[in-house]
Structures are given as C-alpha cells and as structure tokens.
Amino acid sequence: MSTKEQRERIELLQGTLDLLILRTLQRGPMHGHAIAKAIEFRSDEVLQVEQGSLYPALHRLIKRRWISAEEGTSENNRRAKFYALTSKGKQQLAVETGKWDKLARAIAQILRPGEQEEA
Amino acid sequence: MTRRKRMLANLEQDIRDHLERETQDNIDRGMSPDDARSAALRKFGNVARVKEETWEVWSIVWLEQLLQDVRFGVRTLLRSPGLTVAAIMAIALGVGINVGIFSVLNGLALRLLPVPRAQELLSVNQIIHFQGRGDRYIHNGANWFSYSEYQDYRDHNHVFTGLVAYEPYIEANLRDTDVRQVLGTAASCNYFDVLIEHPSQGRGFVDSDCESRRAVVVVSNDLWRGKFGSDPSLVGKKIVLNQTAYTVIGIARPGFTGTEPIPSAFWAPLTMQQALEPGIDRLSNDNMSWLALLGRTRPGVTMEEVRADLSVIAGRIDQRHSGPRRTTSLAIQAATFFSSPEERGHLIPVASVVLAAFALVLLIACANVANLLLARASVRHREIALRLSMGAGRGRLVRQLLTESLLLSLAGGALGSLIAFWSFIRITQLVTSYLPHDFPPLAVNVAPNLHVLAYALLLSLFTGIAFGLVPALRTSRLDLNSAMKGDSTQFGTAKKSGHFLLSILVGSQVAVCMVLLLAAGLLLRGLYTAQTIDPGFEMKGVATIFLDLGKQGYDPVHATAFMQRFRERIQSLPGVVEVAQAECAPLSHDFSGSEFVVPGRADTVGVEYNHVTPDYFSLLGIPIVRGRDFSPAETHASPGIIVTESTARRLWPGQDPLGKTLREISGREYSVIGVAKDAQVAHLGQLDTNYLYFPADKGDDSRSYILVRYSTGFADVAKGIRDAGRSIDPGVSIDVIQLEDYLEVWRAPSRIVAALSGALGSLALLLCSIGVYGMVSYSVSRSVRDIGIRMALGADGAQVMRLVVWQAMRPVVIGATIGAALCAAVSGVLRSMMFGLGTHDPIAFIGMPVFLLAVALVATLLPGRRAMRVDPMVALRCE
8 A cells, every 4th residue: 555655745746846837837938947947036945946857847748738848049049948838738737726725725724733732 | 750859859958058057147146167067067966867757758658668578577487487388389279270270261262363463453243133033144153244244344444454354164175195184264365464474485365366266375384394294395386175276375474373263274365265165155145154354453543433433334234134124233352262252152151160160279278378377376476466565556567467478379379370381381282182083273372471470460469368368367456465474375265266267267168168079079970971871872883984075076966976886885895784874973063953833833843853864773773663764765855754752742742743744934844754762863961852854865965974883893994984985086085983982072071171170179178178187286286275174174085086076077067068058059050061960969969068078077087186195284284
C-alpha cells in the first residue's frame, strides 16, 4: 500500500510546479528564464525552485497541449523561445486552481484542530 | 519532423540562453563574472539530469519498458531451460503444423499466378440465371464463357490492357516414338503477351496465328526436357497432337506451367480447338461455358470500375440472348489457381474444416504451456510477491509476464515455422507421389510468402496471449502475506482456485482432444467402410481399356471397324474369359444422366444411364433378377431397357416393373424388359440413384470402355491387349488398368484424410495425456503435506490413490462428455464431405471415449503411485 502514497506525493509536487507555470503564463507569453524569475519574485522568494526542473515541466505542458512554444525575440533583441498559454491550458488552469483551493482548505481544516489539541 | 523532435531540437540552446541570462542578472547584481556563472549553474541544478528528464517527457516509455521486459524475460527463461525448451517445443509443434497446412492452402487458393506483375491480373467469372427453364452447355467450368461472349468482353471493355481466354485440360495424344497422352491448353493469341510470359526459346502467339488458324504450338519446358530430350532445335519442327501436325514456335519458360493448378504441357491457338478436339465445335456455340478469362487491368483502374464496365457488357449480352430471360452476374477477383466461385465453393468448406482441426491441436498445446506456466508460477511466488511489495503495479507485472509468454510463443512459432517451411514442401511431394496414378500432378507452390509469414506471426502472437494471459492474471493476484512468509503449500482458498483453474484447463484440453479423436474415429470408420464395401459387382480380375477413338482422329466407320477387330483379338488372347463394352466403366467417374417422364407421374425423374453390351452383366456378375438381358441384335433404336431393382421400387412401388414405360423429354418411349440387381456402378456408397441400362451399339464405338475378364496374371493380359491394339493401328493410345484402380480413386481421398486426421488425433492425444499427467503430478507435489496428514491419520495407499484419481478424472470425464457432445453436433459437416461416413457411428462414439479415458487414467496412475509412497513423517517434517 505504501507505494500508492508515494506516487501521489510525487504527482502532487509535479502538479504544483505545472500550476505555477500556467498561472505565470496567464499574464502573457514569456521565455523560460523569465518564468523562473517571476515564480521566484511573486512567491517572495519562498519557493526556491531549482530552475532546471522548469524545463521538463514546460515540455510536459507542451506535450499535453496546455502551452505552446514559439521562436521570438526578447526585450534585448535576442532570439528566445516563448511559451504561451493555449485555450486548453486556460481551462486547465481554472480547473487546477479550483482543485488547489479545495485541497488547501481541506488541509487547513485538518491542521488547525490538531494545533489546538497540542496547545 | 515530428513534434517530439521539433520540441527537443533547441533544448540545449534554450538552457544555454537561460544560464546566460541568469549570469547576466547576477553580474548586474554586482558579482564577478566567474561567481555569477557558478551561482547560475548552482541555481539551475544538474544540467545533464534536466536534459534527461526533458527527453523523458517525450520518450516513448512503453517502448523502453518493453525492451526492459524483453531483457528480463529472456534472462528468466534462460534460468529455467528445461521448462523453456518444453514450452517452445510444444508451441513449435502446434504452430508448425498450422503454418504448414496454411502454406499448402495458401499455395492452392491465395497465391497469385506465377507470372510477372500478377497483382494486375483479374479472373473474370459469370453466374448465369435463367428465368424459368434455361439450358446452358458446360465444359470444365460452369462460371466460364463462350467464345462470342469472350469476344464481346475483349473488344468492348475499357479497363483491361488485355483479356485472355483459354480452354484448359485438353487431352491430346502426342505421337512420337511412342504415344503418350498429355494435357494442354487452347489459348487466345494474346495469351503470352498479356501474361508477360515470353517463351524462353522461340516466340509466343501473335494475332495472325489465330486469324489464319495456323497449326502452331508452344510446348512446356517439362515436355521439352522430358519428351524431346531438351532438343535444342525443336523450335521449327513439327509435332503431332491428336492426328494434326503442329509447328513448335516456342518453349515456355521453366516454371511457367499455365494458369491452372494442373500443369499444361502445351499451348495451341484457340482457333485450333476443332483440330484438338475432333468432332466438337465449341467456338461457334454461343451457349457454352468453356473458356476461362483473365484480364490485366490498366494502371490506376479500381475493382469497382472493372465491375461497372464489365457489367454493362454483360447486360448487353443478356439482352441479345434469345429464349428464356437471362441475367448474368459477374464474379471478379484476383487471379489465383482457384478463382472461380465454383472451385472456391468446393475448396473453402474443406479448407475451413482442415484449418479448424489443426487449430484445435494448437489449442491443446497452448493449454499444456499454460499448465507449465501455472506450475512455474507457484515456484515464482516469492519473486512476484517481492516485486508487488516493492511497488510494482499489477498491470506492469501482467505486462512483464505476458512479455515472457510472448517471447516463448514467438520463439516456438519461429522454430515451428522454419520446420514447417522445410518439411511441408517434402511432405507435399510425398503425398502427391502416393496419389493414384490418374491423379494429375498439381503445380502447387507451398513455399512461404508474405501471407504465410503474416499467418505465422499472428498465430504466434495469439498463442502467446492465449496461454500467457490466464497464468499472468492469476500469478499477479497474490496474497502477499502468506507468500512472503514462505507458505508455499497454500492451504485454503488460494489452493482451491489454483486447482480449479488447472482442472478447467485440462478439462477443455480433453474436450478438444475428444472432438479431434472422434472426428478421426469417424473418418477411420468411413475408410473401413470404403475398403470393405461390397459394390455389388465382381471387380477382381477385370481389366478396363478406355478408348476415345473420336479424339484420336477416327471417324465413326473406322472406329467401329477398329473396335470390332480389337475385341476379336482380345477375345482370342490366352487367359481372357469374357469381353464386354460399355459407355461408362463402373466407378470410372464417367457417367451420363437425363430427365425422364414416368407415365402417371407429374414431375420428371433424373436417371443416370449407361450403354452396355449384353455380356456386361455376366462379366461383372450382376444378376438379372427379372425379365431378360439384352440380345446382341438390340441397338440404340430398340425400345427395351433394363432398370435396377431399387429404381423399379422407387418408380413403380408395389408393381411389376416389366413392360412399364419411361419417356424421354423428346417423347421417345422405352419399356422395361429386365431388372438388374443393384450395384454401385456410378457412385460408391450411393444406392438411391436411379439407374438404367440401354443397349450399346456401333454409335458407342467412338468413345467407350472395353471390359475384359481374365483368369491369368494382369501384366500378361495387359501386354497382350496393348500389342493387339498396336497390331491394328500403331498410332492408337491404349491404357490398360485394373477395374479395382477406379475404386482406389474413390478411396484415396478418404485414405489421405483418415491418415491426416489419425495423425492429428494421436498428436492431440499425446499432448492431452501430457497435460493430464502434468496436472496430476503438480497437484500431488503441492499436496504432499495434505497426503502426509491423511496417511498419518490412518489412510492407506489405496485410499490416497482413489482420492488422487478421483480428483484428476473429474475434469477429464466432464471434458470428454462435452467434447463428445460437440462432436456429435458437428459430425454432419464431416459427413457431407466424405464418402461412407456414419454421423453417429456407435463404434467410433464408444471406442474413442473409452480409449481417451484409458489413456488419461494411465497418465493419472503414474503420479498417483508417487502419492501412495509418500512417507508421512518426511512429508510433515519438510515444511
């Protein structure tokens, strides 16, 4: 039985990074480095994502056709790959956000009474 | 470029860009370039791993897992070589015989004609329906065409680059140093051009050969080598076929034997038909089916277009037809050796039964391998349990186990196919060499091609899943606790369900085996009947000579003169007792029939008939039970006929048949002068055919059989008869055989089928008894402790034996009953195909089950004895 829990935990982590990427791209197309920076900046640098792990995640999202990749030129006139949310990705973002909220509420409800007992 | 490739193309560049930006950011923040670079790298993580993980997103995981499974499977199989070899052998046997028989059928019915670009060739056939009474003459093929119809299709179609017509199987006497009968083809003059079959020496036909009715011929390579000793100057010489001299214009390529399954020895222009078959004019008969049609399609033309285009022509021909309204439907398909609907109608049911029987043997082999795998699975419990508890998913595990069984089945299939390819060519040669002498050789190519390879592959895959799925599903559903604890005896439910599964496997094995054995039993009984049947006439000591003098160029007057002298000379030979003449020799596959009107009855009755001389009855020992025999003075013009007893009973039940009349459709009347005892002279095994005899006369001399009863050795008499014929006309072809040989032709198919099914049945029985043996010895070894406890509690060896036998025989008996019931249901199919078969033959239906049960019992007793010798102390301590 232990195997199932383990697998779900991994999925949860992967899913979280995916969700963050989708949310970040909601503001418009970005290149990889900019996405990493944005996540770092917006989470008050709490979420120290290993920047490299962004790339497998990006490709996973491309494969699921939630985001698309295009060649473009960046602000300082350099060639870069830009990632953009697809319409399918937008729907997915709404679904995932809803799920995340539910999960967060549920976990919070479980955790709070536990703190009271200990206190 | 695939999406996967496109996405991965610039990955390295992307990562480099990312690192540069990060470095730049760090420099902007005031770091030294070196520090900035290493900080960026630190933050990015392991570049190689990131690349690998990204690649993995796009990689085809299942393919890699498959490779993993295959590697692991090979290792596992190699670790238990005994079991692997046993399983592979069983599968090789099962798949091998199936692939072998399929390659024979493939050679017969699926393989395209052996000519260049054969895929463009279509065989065109027609099915004609008449409204009301309509007549059509048929020669060789009911689905074939008349010459005028061929010309219509040839000249008015828009879909073929060329349309060929030919009449196969023309018997011709080739006169050279001696006389020999060969089979040849009359073909339209575009034959060689449309087939792209240019003779290896000389030339093929050109249009002017047909237009000016030139007597030219192309001979086959076999004939050239066999008959003319590879004479390098044969082209240009003349050869005589059926009394007409032909100039040899070409020698066909070796390997080209024509477009029919029986090889053709020569090809002559279609317009020479009357010279080849003297006295018969087929070309001008618009209402005769005698020409097979092959068309080469224009590039890009679809089958639909061909159908539509030819149907228009068929419609025009129907409209032009005078008499009852005629509608023609066309059957068009890829040209093979058996492409007419008529031929396929005969071949397909036989082929299906044969394939089904062979598939049943494979099924039994599969059950055996499944048994083996189940038995091994119990040994592998610990391994499987370990993998399950380490987190392997059940689906993944099933896939792994299935990969193993597919590896086994593919290895077995490959081995079996190789053996089949090698051996079936030889087996076919062996079988064809044992056929009776007037079975023509078949040009069947049993060498494997894409069809056969595809069949072998599909069969192997199917086999792997068939025997692998059940053990895999069962093995992966384990009680982890007891398995990990090493409780290998598995008391309780697990043991029960395992044994149940084994029982079902063995039970179905026995059922399938029962079906095969019963079928074999029925066929063997049929063979026995065929061998021992009393045909109702004395066939021993009778020689027959078939003489088609008309075809050999005789006119009726000369034919009668020849016959007269020939019969006189035979009569005077030493050892000859009696000589008779008949239109058809008994059981010669040569018979005539017609519709007759019985006065007082509304419908017409079909009656088969024969023209015989008076001595026919006494020579064959058929008594005239009422009335009288013919007198030598009676001719075709006389009104007297002799009917058989059963015919008289059917037509005039309860009345005296003598003096009764039968009327031909034309109105001519005959009256019964005698009644002969029933004899199976036309069809062996059929007594319900109406049969009557007419007197023979001069009109029969152009084509008839001479029957000779002799009292000395056959060889001497045959030589005397041949010499007598030659002394009258050295150019006449005389073939003397024994009357019994005709019976061989009737018996040969049942003998071949019986031998085949007997072999299949024994194979099934062998596999099946191995299955029973395996099941019992497995369950004995699993329940050693069980038996030990029983014995410790006072059970004796006999009681243990009874228990083991009872447990083992239950599935066997149930399976055998189901099998017998199944076979009783399908035996009607067999009956329709073979002569002399009883549907519910009691001897077969009692003998075979008893035999099977006896074999199963022996297979049970062997491991059962082991159970009897279990030492309770050892059994209990070994846990």
